[in-house]
Amino acid sequence: MTSNTAQQDAAVADKTILTTSAYADGRHLAARQSIYRWQQPQYDLPGLVEEELARTSGTVFDIGCGNGKFVSRLRKDRPDLQVVGIDISVGILAGVEKPVLVADAQTLPFADDSADAVLALHMLYHVADIEATIKEMARVLRPGGVLIASTNSDTDKQELDRLWTRAAGEILGVPKGPARVSLSSRFSLEKAPRYLGAEFNEIRIQQLPGTITVADPAPIVAHLASYEAWAEQCGVPFEETVRRVAEIVDETINAEGSFKITCLGGILACRR
Ligand SMILES: C[S@@+](CC[C@H](N)C(=O)[O-])C[C@H]1O[C@@H](n2cnc3c(N)ncnc32)[C@H](O)[C@@H]1O
Numbered sequence: 555m556t557s558n559t560a561q562q563d564a565a566v567a568d569k570t571i572l573t574t575s576a577y578a579d580g581r582h583l584a585a586r587q588s589i590y591r592w593q594q595p596q597y598d599l600p601g602l603v604e605e606e607l608a609r610t611s612g613t614v615f616d617i618g619c620g621n622g623k624f625v626s627r628l629r630k631d632r633p634d635l636q637v638v639g640i641d642i643s644v645g646i647l648a649g650v651e652k653p654v655l656v657a658d659a660q661t662l663p664f665a666d667d668s669a670d671a672v673l674a675l676h677m678l679y680h681v682a683d684i685e686a687t688i689k690e691m692a693r694v695l696r697p698g699g700v701l702i703a704s705t706n707s708d709t710d711k712q713e714l715d716r717l718w719t720r721a722a723g724e725i726l727g728v729p730k731g732p733a734r735v736s737l738s739s740r741f742s743l744e745k746a747p748r749y750l751g752a753e754f755n756e757i758r759i760q761q762l763p764g765t766i767t768v769a770d771p772a773p774i775v776a777h778l779a780s781y782e783a784w785a786e787q788c789g790v791p792f793e794e795t796v797r798r799v800a801e802i803v804d805e806t807i808n809a810e811g812s813f814k815i816t817c818l819g820g821i822l823a824c825r826r
Contacts, residue, residue: 557733557736557739558733558735558736558739558740559787561787562735562736562784562787563739563740565735565784565786565787566679566680566735566736566737566740566784567679567680567681567682567740569642569658569682571783571784572642572643572680572783573642573643573644573645575782575783576783576784577620577641577642577643577645577646578643578645578646579645579646579648579649580620580621580646580649581780582780582781582782582783583620583621583646583780584621585776585777585779585780586777586780587623588773588776588777589766589773589774589776589777589815590764590766590817591773592766592767592768592773593764593765593766593817594764594765594767595764596764597762597764597819599623599624599675599704599821600623600624600627600628600631601627602760602762602821603624603628603673603675603702603821604627604628604631604632606700606702606821606823607628607632607635607671607700607702610635610670610671610699610700611634611635611670612635612636612669612670612671613635613636613637613638613668613669613670613671614628614635614636614637614638614669614670614671614672614673615638615640615662615664615669615671615672615673615694616628616637616638616639616640616673616675617640617641617659617662617672617673617674617677617691618640618641618642618659618674618675618676618677618678618680619639619640619641619647619650619654619673619675620641620646620677621646621649621650622639622647622649622650622651622654624673624675625637625639625650625651625654626650626651629651638653638654638655639651639653639654639655640654640655640656640657640659640662641654641656641657642656642657642658642659643656644656659674659677659678659681659687659690659691660681660682660683660686660687660690661690662690662691662693662694664694665694666693666694667694667695667696667697668694668696669694669695669696669699670695670696670699670700671695671699671700671701671702672691672694672695672699672700672701672702673701673702673703674687674691674701674702674703674704675702675703675704676704676705676706676738678703678705678741678746678749679705679737679738679739679740679741679742680737684740684741684749685749685752688701688749688750688752688753689752689753691753692753692754692826697826698825698826699825700823700824700825701750701754701823701824701825702821702822702823702824703746703750703821703822703824704819704820704821704822705738705741705742705743705746705819705820705822706738706742706743706817706818706819706820707738707742707743707744707761707818707819707820708739708742708743708744709816709818710738710743710816710817710818710819711766711815711816711817712816713813713814713815713816714734714774714777714778714815715733715734715736717774717799717802717803718731718733718734718778718795718799719731719732719733719734720802721795721796721798721799721802722734722788722789722790722795724798725790725791725794725795725798726790731789731790731795732788732789732790734778734781734788735781735784735787735788743759743761743818743819743820746820746822747759747822750822750824753824753826754824754825754826755825755826756824756825756826757822757823757824758822758823758824759820759821759822760820760821760822760823761818761819761820762817762818762819762820762821763816763817763818764816764817764818765814765815765816765817766814766815766817767812767813767814767815768803768807768812768813768815769807769811769812769813770807771799771800771803771804771807771813774799774800774803774813774815775796775799775800775803778796778799779796
């Protein structure tokens with residue numbers, strides 16, 4: 555488990571970094587999503603969200619929809635729903651089919667009780683005020699509606715944490731380098747129930763454990779390189795560290811045949 559410094563936490567929720575760099579377009583997000591191709595078991599995340607929406611009709615707000623992975627799948631499989639993609643980044647919404655809206659989850663431009671379901675998938679760790687945002691999501695959700703959130707565990711991808719610390723240490727010439735920036739730790743699977751419990755009294759958690767096995771450093775390099783937006787908060791030359799990571803992973807694959815990463819994500823379905 556990596557724990558961020560206060561400066562790293564602030565950068566994870568920094569709107570300028572999010573909109574002009576991290577999610578200026580879908581490139582970095584796609585690189586992070588693509589590593590799951592090598593995970594076993596495979597989870598169909600949009601399919602799991604659809605199962606949670608089986609009893610929902612009407613309007614769904616996908617808040618922090620990013621590159622529209624869930625929006626497009628829902629529109630295809632559930633044409634009966636009115637799905638609105640909402641994101642703080644104009645750039646990332648450019649590739650998402652309309653209707654989409656640029657808005658901040660912390661101040662949603664919607665009336666009370668206007669959604670039948672709200673999705674907050676891998677995004678609540680990016681908002682500055684997590685409590686206020688959940689309150690805002692609960693405000694726009696009609697009574698009986700469902701909020702579906704997702705995030706990763708504090709234990710997710712620990713092998714990448716160790717890999718980064720080792721590579722950073724070697725670059726800096728110290729036994730252990732600074733920890734990599736953790737995106738989900740502000741709203742991890744362990745912290746999420748307490749935050750969501752302030753507004754929702756029924757929370758069902760579905761844990762999604764798995765193992766990623768790669769026989770080529772490229773997916774790991776792409777994943778770690780996607781944190782470029784937070785390079786300044788790493789305390790080590792970023793590109794040099796990514797290059798050293800590639801060498802270490804290559805050595806491990808040559809010695810052991812593969813590099814393994816243990817994963818734990820989860821989906822939380824919340825009702826009042
Ligand atoms: C990790 S991506 C997740 C994208 C998508 N929900 C998914 O699971 O594939 C986080 C997204 O949340 C958006 N975001 C971050 N802060 C936000 C905010 N305050 N309001 C709305 N969207 C936000 C980012 O721009 C980014 O597209």
